[in-house]
Amino acid sequence: MTADSSERQNNNETIQEPSPLRETWLRLLKNKAAVAGLIIITLFLLLAIFAPLVSPHDPIAQDIEFRKSPPFTRGYILGTDELGRDILSRLIYGARLSMTIGVISVGIAMIGGVAVGTISGYYGGWFDKIVMRIIDIMLAFPYVLLTIVIVAVLGPNLTNAMIAIGISQMPRYVRLVRASVLAEKESDYILAERSIGTGDFELMFGSILPNSLAPIIVQSTLGVGEAILSSAALSFLGLGAQPPIPEWGLMIASSREFVTNAWWIVTFPGLATLLAVLGFNLFGDGLRDVLDPRLKE
Amino acid sequence: MNENVLLSIENLHVSFYTLRGVVRAVRGLNLQIRTGETVALVGESGCGKSVSAHAVTGLLPVPPAKIEEGKIFFDGQDVLQFNEKQMRGLRGVRVGMIFQEPMTSLNPVFKIGDQIADVFRVHHRIGKQKAFQMAVDLLDKVKIPEPERRAREYPFQLSGGMRQRAMIAMALASPKPGLIIADEPTTALDVTIQAQILHLLKELQKDIGVAVLLITHDMGVVAQVADRATVMYAGRAVEQGTVEEVFSDYRHPYTHGLLHSLPGNPEYRGAKRLIAIPGTVPDLRSLGNECPFANRCSHVKDRCWHEFPEETTLTAEHRFWCWYPTNLKAEDAHER
Amino acid sequence: MARYILQRLLLLIPTLLGVLTIVFFMTALSPGDPARVMLGERANAQQLEQLREDLGLNKPLGEQYLIYLKRTLRLDFGRSIRTGRSVMEEIREHFPATIELALVSMFLATFFGIVIGVLSAVKQNTWLDYSAMIGALTGVSMPVFWLGLVLIMIFSVGLGWFPTGGRMEVRLFFEPITRFYLLDSLIILIRDGDPAYLKSSLQHIILPAVALGTIPIAIIARTTRSSMLETLRQDYVKTARAAGIHERRVIFRYALKNALLPVVTVIGLQFGLLLAGAILTETIFAWPGIGRWIYSAITARDYPAVQAGVIIVSAFFVGINVVVDILYSVINPKIRLR
Numbered sequence: 001m002t003a004d005s006s007e008r009q010n011n012n013e014t015i016q017e018p019s020p021l022r023e024t025w026l027r028l029l030k031n032k033a034a035v036a037g038l039i040i041i042t043l044f045l046l047l048a049i050f051a052p053l054v055s056p057h058d059p060i061a062q063d064i065e066f067r068k069s070p071p072f073t074r075g076y077i078l079g080t081d082e083l084g085r086d087i088l089s090r091l092i093y094g095a096r097l098s099m100t101i102g103v104i105s106v107g108i109a110m111i112g113g114v115a116v117g118t119i120s121g122y123y124g125g126w127f128d129k130i131v132m133r134i135i136d137i138m139l140a141f142p143y144v145l146l147t148i149v150i151v152a153v154l155g156p157n158l159t160n161a162m163i164a165i166g167i168s169q170m171p172r173y174v175r176l177v178r179a180s181v182l183a184e185k186e187s188d189y190i191l192a193e194r195s196i197g198t199g200d201f202e203l204m205f206g207s208i209l210p211n212s213l214a215p216i217i218v219q220s221t222l223g224v225g226e227a228i229l230s231s232a233a234l235s236f237l238g239l240g241a242q243p244p245i246p247e248w249g250l251m252i253a254s255s256r257e258f259v260t261n262a263w264w265i266v267t268f269p270g271l272a273t274l275l276a277v278l279g280f281n282l283f284g285d286g287l288r289d290v291l292d293p294r295l296k297e
Numbered sequence: 298m299n300e301n302v303l304l305s306i307e308n309l310h311v312s313f314y315t316l317r318g319v320v321r322a323v324r325g326l327n328l329q330i331r332t333g334e335t336v337a338l339v340g341e342s343g344c345g346k347s348v349s350a351h352a353v354t355g356l357l358p359v360p361p362a363k364i365e366e367g368k369i370f371f372d373g374q375d376v377l378q379f380n381e382k383q384m385r386g387l388r389g390v391r392v393g394m395i396f397q398e399p400m401t402s403l404n405p406v407f408k409i410g411d412q413i414a415d416v417f418r419v420h421h422r423i424g425k426q427k428a429f430q431m432a433v434d435l436l437d438k439v440k441i442p443e444p445e446r447r448a449r450e451y452p453f454q455l456s457g458g459m460r461q462r463a464m465i466a467m468a469l470a471s472p473k474p475g476l477i478i479a480d481e482p483t484t485a486l487d488v489t490i491q492a493q494i495l496h497l498l499k500e501l502q503k504d505i506g507v508a509v510l511l512i513t514h515d516m517g518v519v520a521q522v523a524d525r526a527t528v529m530y531a532g533r534a535v536e537q538g539t540v541e542e543v544f545s546d547y548r549h550p551y552t553h554g555l556l557h558s559l560p561g562n563p564e565y566r567g568a569k570r571l572i573a574i575p576g577t578v579p580d581l582r583s584l585g586n587e588c589p590f591a592n593r594c595s596h597v598k599d600r601c602w603h604e605f606p607e608e609t610t611l612t613a614e615h616r617f618w619c620w621y622p623t624n625l626k627a628e629d630a631h632e633r
Numbered sequence: 634m635a636r637y638i639l640q641r642l643l644l645l646i647p648t649l650l651g652v653l654t655i656v657f658f659m660t661a662l663s664p665g666d667p668a669r670v671m672l673g674e675r676a677n678a679q680q681l682e683q684l685r686e687d688l689g690l691n692k693p694l695g696e697q698y699l700i701y702l703k704r705t706l707r708l709d710f711g712r713s714i715r716t717g718r719s720v721m722e723e724i725r726e727h728f729p730a731t732i733e734l735a736l737v738s739m740f741l742a743t744f745f746g747i748v749i750g751v752l753s754a755v756k757q758n759t760w761l762d763y764s765a766m767i768g769a770l771t772g773v774s775m776p777v778f779w780l781g782l783v784l785i786m787i788f789s790v791g792l793g794w795f796p797t798g799g800r801m802e803v804r805l806f807f808e809p810i811t812r813f814y815l816l817d818s819l820i821i822l823i824r825d826g827d828p829a830y831l832k833s834s835l836q837h838i839i840l841p842a843v844a845l846g847t848i849p850i851a852i853i854a855r856t857t858r859s860s861m862l863e864t865l866r867q868d869y870v871k872t873a874r875a876a877g878i879h880e881r882r883v884i885f886r887y888a889l890k891n892a893l894l895p896v897v898t899v900i901g902l903q904f905g906l907l908l909a910g911a912i913l914t915e916t917i918f919a920w921p922g923i924g925r926w927i928y929s930a931i932t933a934r935d936y937p938a939v940q941a942g943v944i945i946v947s948a949f950f951v952g953i954n955v956v957v958d959i960l961y962s963v964i965n966p967k968i969r970l971r
């Protein structure tokens with residue numbers, strides 16, 4: 001049932017003429033939500049890139065004397081955790097991890113999904129039938145369960161978590177790309193190009209695919225947020241990053257026993273996660289508004 | 298003022314305050330409708346005809362719309378002074394509306410009969426069954442075959458023509474209907490159905506004695522049903538008169554254009570854009586006091602760009618606003 | 634209509650068969666030896682061999698698969714490696730807790746989601762709309778497991794209003810009747826006139842239900858809002874207004890009934906997702922549901938339990954989606970009467 005609605009959406013988006021990048025950019029800047037999202041994302045990206053420069057302490061160095069210090073103790077702006085590690089520095093290094101995880105997971109999902117979806121939609125036939133069946137079956141597993149099971153099979157570590165998230169997110173790209181390839185492949189300009197002897201590969205990835213770029217971009221922006229959330233959840237369950245890595249979900253997991261006496265250990269990692277995910281969702285929503293012709297005036 | 302004037306619009310000015318500037322949609326419209334007659338408001342889309350009609354029923358979205366000036370009297374009462382409750386007493390009780398798209402104007406998830414019955418029930422204390430029976434009677438009156446069965450069906454189960462009949466029934470769902478505002482009632486229908494609906498309107502008018510304010514861009518429709526017509530262009534009335542006067546003794550070049558965009562050729566029927574008149578409607582945000590038709594007019598002279606024409610009255614009904622009018626009879630004489 | 638329903642149900646069969654197949658091969662190919670897990674590190678080679686023989690692990694994969702299919706279709710999932718009890722029996726014990734939690738969450742989410750969505754649409758572009766939509770987007774972005782901790786920190790530890798976990802106070806021991814504690818405690822209230830059980834079960838379910846309901850509430854509010862905005866632009870709303878119908882009635886009777894059609898689908902999908910999404914919430918609130926049970930089965934490499942849990946939850950998920958599809962076609966006259 002969701003398939004119908006997403007396919008309809010895709011068709012609409014691909015029919016739209018690709019607007020010049022600049023115009024899209026200008027319209028995006030008018031969208032307050034998108035700008036807010038962009039600012040948040042940029043902030044986290046900068047923190048991630050310059051983590052060693054901006055973090056005030058070593059994220060795994062333990063200050064035994066000042067364990068569980070509340071915020072603003074001795075230069076620990078957000079306080080320290082149970083082992084006396086600086087929470088702010090851990091969060092900054094955590095941003096590095098989360099951004100990387102988000103981008104790599106979505107990269108896996110997108111590359112895999114786009115390749116499979118394009119080929120499947122372009123050639124059709126038995127390959128397409130099998131792919132669609134597999135996608136149906138994958139979507140029969142609830143997303144969270146699917147990632148957990150895949151990690152369980154592959155073994156609990158950060159790399160496998162990214163692979164699991166990537167695989168779980170793949171079906172949506174397959175459907176999205178396939179739908180727009182189907183809509184596009186019989187269009188006049190493709191027929192014209194084919195008649196002058198352009199090869200299949202170039203038609204698929206050179207001519208058809210660029211036309212479904214808009215929904216892919218929107219989907220992948222929202223996907224990064226979701227991937228950050230999922231990887232935090234997996235780490236929280238002990239199926240992702242392992243100690244002492246400063247991963248946000250792992251930090252939340254190890255803060256569980258301090259709900260009674262050290263609120264800062266509990267609060268800040270979650271806030272960081274929330275803010276980062278919110279950034280991607282704001283930006284993704286704004287992008288969709290700008291790129292989706294249905295909502296245009 | 299005449300005793301049996303039902304609706305009187307006096308010097309109506311309506312503007313829309315949008316982010317991109319003030320759109321002056323209606324500028325100084327005067328219009329009267331007497332009990333039982335049909336008056337057509339003619340013009341291209343965006344000329345202000347629908348806006349004027351919506352002003353009568355208080356359905357303009359405020360903001361961005363604003364009634365800047367003018368008065369609207371219905372049965373002698375100033376409608377613009379009505380509060381929301383009084384307005385609801387007018388809508389659905391004395392004034393019914395029919396819209397262009399019968400496909401989308403009926404609620405898809407309610408049965409036809411229930412929708413009409415609901416209008417009865419909102420305004421009058423009657424039981425559900427009684428209201429439903431009244432709805433069935435109305436469906437019969439608008440000549441829907443098997444009204445009992447149709448009343449129990451959903452809109453998508455009816456044809457376009459039948460849906461428009463149901464809309465008309467809904468507009469009449471009142472013990473004392475006075476005026477029906479029909480906003481392009483036949484535009485979305487094909488030609489044969491169009492004729493049937495117009496015929497029905499005419500008949501109902503005789504039977505029940507309601508007045509009809511017909512909003513249309515189609516001079517053909519005007520000729521078929523209207524008693525009088527007001528031609529609007531870019532927010533202003535440009536010519537007004539009985540249908541005979543407007544059709545056979547028109548003075549405004551725009552009326553001329555409208556009439557000639559409608560050769561017997563069925564291809565032009567329902568076309569929204571004027572084919573015979575070159576150029577486009579001016580931007581309503583940047584209009585000053587010039588004649589708004591100046592940029593498309595073949596008679597245009599310097600004066601037209603500075604001053605909106607004064608009213609010229611020919612007969613009790615016939616008046617126009619143009620400095621350099623067409624004059625058919627004089628031309629005929631000249632040619633002879 | 635009947636044909637449509639039949640068609641939807643028939644389409645379930647290949648999907649579920651696919652689920653069974655994937656689950657089988659995932660567990661069969663996953664690293665680690667089930668026999669080793671069951672017997673522990675100290676088992677000798679002979680014991681391991683004996684157990685493999687007993688479990689049928691020595692047979693060729695194809696044959697194992699067929700045996701697995703046969704047993705699964707009879708809902709025979711074997712015995713748990715951890716507890717030695719029948720897996721199906723354990724699921725029967727744990728699933729009601731999850732369904733109860735998910736139902737309460739969905740009830741909250743549906744009610745508040747629709748109210749917020751409608752208000753937002755009606756008051757479009759006011760501070761109310763903006764704050765509701767920022768709230769909804771924050772809800773969608775929420776790490777739910779963290780929200781659970783924060784709720785515990787504030788409302789359990791700080792204010793002492795609610796317990797930190799579990800379904801019922803330990804001292805209130807009772808023999809479960811339906812295993813839906815809210816229902817059970819209601820029965821006790823009617824039968825024995827003792828309100829303590831109902832009070833305790835309500836207190837226990839509120840925080841987890843709120844945490845679990847956060848994402849659905851946000852999604853339902855967003856869907857309702859956009860659907861309502863779309864509906865309010867429709868011609869038939871204009872018709873209703875032109876007929877002099879009171880604005881409140883126009884919104885809540887004429888517009889809402891149309892606007893809710895797509896929301897029904899979203900509610901169903903979210904409910905299905907909650908059954909699995911409960912893994913995190915159940916872990917935080919020590920809620921003895923199927924999610925936490927599957928999770929501990931995974932960490933213990935309890936293969937029969939993992940297989941059964943994943944299959945049951947996915948089957949429910951797919952089943953709910955089909956039911957929602959059918960429900961949608963029933964409430965939408967356009968599809969019902971086709």
